[in-house]
Amino acid sequence: MDNVLDGIYKKIGTYTGVIKDAVINVEEKEGKVVFSGVSNKNLKDICIEYFDLNRNYEDIKKTLNLVDDNVAKSIEYGSGIRILNQDLWECIISFIISANNNIPRIKKIIERISMKYGKELEFMGKKYYTFPTVEELSKATVQDLRELGLGFRDVRVYETTKKILNKQVDIEKLHSITDSNILREELLKLDGVGEKVADCIMLFSTLKRLEVFPVDVWVRRVMNELYIKAEDENKVNKEQIRKLAEEKYKNLAGIAQQYLFYWKREENKAG
């Protein structure tokens, strides 16, 4: 038996979706992990990279469990969480769209963008669409984006696409920047990218800065409830939250953020 493949199945379960230029299906058949899909690259390699399967999350969880009981509880709640290695360009556009928006609508907008400007792939009789490249999305006018339902974010996506296309910000070179502060400064040059979106891009893309701690409304809420305990959570300083996260979670703050975020949101849904 292939223990690596067995491990992969245990980690990601069944999955069908688009990863970069590929449609990938992972499932278990007769006790074996089977990859199928449409791609000119190795399906298994794509999965290992995308699902961050070479990282030992058990070690990470052991470390974070020692911080305090709250974190331990959140880890128990979302024990299968992994931080994906999402494409940088796709991540930038996705989080610009996320501003003052809700997750179902964010997903729908990205689907519409992919359907109109990405490439069509067919797998098992069903059609899938890749997220458009910079060149592909640069064909869209502000009006085109407005019609896809982006709202006030249309200009931001348009301007950012333009800046990346003409290499005013060269995102290919971002991976070679070691200093996280310089990296953040580069991202902040993009329209629609503020502190929170920049942090999300650094954490959730292939930039993989696991130490950054994006503070959104949910994270502010959970951090206030667990540690700060201010009467009005809206008045809690974001910088104070980031410092607290750095002290407590060190270089794993970003992963802790995900456990805490998921925990608080799911608890709210169940509420």
Added chain:
DNA sequence: GTCCAGGGAATCA
């Protein structure tokens, strides 16, 4: 009809 959504940017002090 009202409120809110994984915020950013412009404006003003």
Added chain:
DNA sequence: TGATTCCATGGA
């Protein structure tokens, strides 16, 4: 720097 306000859209 820090606080306020507006920004489209759609679902609850």
